[in-house]
């Protein structure tokens with residue numbers, strides 16, 4: 001008999017796995033996965049073909065799509081992609097992707113807020129790990145305005161965050177405060193949350209067009225443009241100036257090392273309209289400096305998405 005708790009709001013997949021294991025008296029993640037596999041009747045050969053996220057959605061009695069969208073970091077990590085952008089997160093046809101990266105994190109370490117721990121213990125009787133605290137660059141809890149605590153060992157997710165209250169590191173109050181006062185950081189975090197809430201990714205070409213249109217109007221130079229001059233600023237330099245080296249070092253450390261005025265492909269390349277997506281982070285950094293608000297950025301992505309859909313429909317109708 002397996003005790004199957006409901007996932008809590010925004011609860012991280014790995015934390016949920018740990019909670020299921022602890023409630024059922026299982027000591028570690030590997031044994032917990034085996035136990036769920038047996039419970040689901042999937043023990044034996046088929047086990048390796050079943051993504052862990054599929055096991056968790058069975059435990060939670062949710063659809064795979066719903067579990068992936070509400071409890072994994074995939075909607076953020078795959079928020080802007082060149083790989084099957086029309087495929088919703090957690091789609092049945094994405095088993096290979098879910099098996100390879102279903103429970104993957106978005107940054108190293110396990111982050112939590114001490115005040116959320118206390119509030120959750122009061123309200124739910126237990127504390128749990130939240131997805132929003134695992135977004136790269138998040139230094140404090142939005143709800144409590146307190147610096148986040150963290151543990152370097154990712155196996156910590158198997159235990160409740162309350163287990164680390166006296167045994168964790170903390171972001172300094174001064175750094176957390178500085179980041180919260182930076183409007184570019186605020187826009188970045190809001191755009192990341194927007195991606196985390198979406199059931200489907202943005203096509204990288206759509207995002208790149210939106211960013212390029214905006215960059216041209218802002219007078220930024222495009223690294224691929226023959227009219228490049230030293231007088232017009234580069235996107236990578238503008239990003240570094242807006243966010244500051246201390247904060248950028250955590251989300252995009254290579255950018256800190258970049259000499260001023262030199263093109264950095266992984267950052268300036270988001271304006272090339274290329275087919276391959278880099279990590280989602282440089283696109284969000286670019287959007288945060290090019291748009292006045294996170295809503296403007298996400299609305300612009302949606303507008304360009306609509307234009308692209310119409311274009312495709314017209315092309316299809318011409319072929320008929």
Ligand SMILES: [Zn+2]
Nearest residue numbers: 113116141144
């Ligand atoms: Zn909190």
